[in-house]
Amino acid sequence: DTAVSQTPKYLVTQMGNDKSIKCEQNLGHDTMYWYKQDSKKFLKIMFSYNNKELIINETVPNRFSPKSPDKAHLNLHINSLELGDSAVYFCASSRSRSGSFPDTQYFGPGTRLTVL
Amino acid sequence: AQSVTQLGSHVSVSEGALVLLRCNYSSSVPPYLFWYVQYPNQGLQLLLKYTTGATLVKGINGFEAEFKKSETSFHLTKPSAHMSDAAEYFCAVSSFSSGSARQLTFGSGTQLTVLP
Numbered sequence: 380d381t382a383v384s385q386t387p388k389y390l391v392t393q394m395g396n397d398k399s400i401k402c403e404q405n406l407g408h409d410t411m412y413w414y415k416q417d418s419k420k421f422l423k424i425m426f427s428y429n430n431k432e433l434i435i436n437e438t439v440p441n442r443f444s445p446k447s448p449d450k451a452h453l454n455l456h457i458n459s460l461e462l463g464d465s466a467v468y469f470c471a472s473s474r475s476r477s478g479s480f481p482d483t484q485y486f487g488p489g490t491r492l493t494v495l
Numbered sequence: 496a497q498s499v500t501q502l503g504s505h506v507s508v509s510e511g512a513l514v515l516l517r518c519n520y521s522s523s524v525p526p527y528l529f530w531y532v533q534y535p536n537q538g539l540q541l542l543l544k545y546t547t548g549a550t551l552v553k554g555i556n557g558f559e560a561e562f563k564k565s566e567t568s569f570h571l572t573k574p575s576a577h578m579s580d581a582a583e584y585f586c587a588v589s590s591f592s593s594g595s596a597r598q599l600t601f602g603s604g605t606q607l608t609v610l611p
Binding site for chain 1: 527529531533536537538539540541544546583585589597598599600601603604606
């Protein structure tokens with residue numbers, strides 16, 4: 380069973396389009412994350428939700444909007460796609476958001492977005 | 496702010512040779528440190544983590560890392576490289592963002608190549 384799954388795996392689209400990436404985790408975790416990995420493999424956090432509540436919102440354009448219908452799902456919607464949005468987007472989850480020690484984050488397989 | 500620096504974006508070793516991947520951290524508080532591995536076209540997988548206690552941490556696939564506070568380092572080692580170890584390796588530090596939520600800050604990654 381896949382712990383953290385993402386769909387689609389590949390996404391090729393034109394500039395200006397709107398697209399969504401879906402993420403689901405079956406680990407029973409409370410916290411989910413979106414990361415962006417650029418062409419140089421640099422990973423940066425974008426958002427984090429804890430039990431459907433937004434808790435981390437890094438400096439990300441307003442065109443990116445996360446949506447969490449329940450704590451097992453965190454989807455990423457991107458409006459008016461730009462060339463610079465091309466990257467690999469990873470979803471991750473962890474048991475909790477805080478606590479004395481950090482919980483392990485489990486990552487999905489990634490979605491490679493290409494904007495033409 | 497906490498950060499990690501990985502020295503060497505590319506490391507090549509011969510099969511059977513020692514693997515040493517370097518990571519230095521910057522933190523004003525006791526750090527929680529991680530090593531993740533990313534195989535081609537896959538998500539990140541936790542190798543090992545240091546939270547507290549023993550400074551030599553053993554992980555999966557024969558990897559280990561030693562937390563050295565005096566050197567602010569958390570280098571990853573494996574005594575004998577295997578072809579299957581070829582991957583991208585990321586060092587990360589856990590820190591609190593706003594709202595008391597933990598987040599991972601990643602280094603820029605090190606691509607490990609294993610030569611036959």
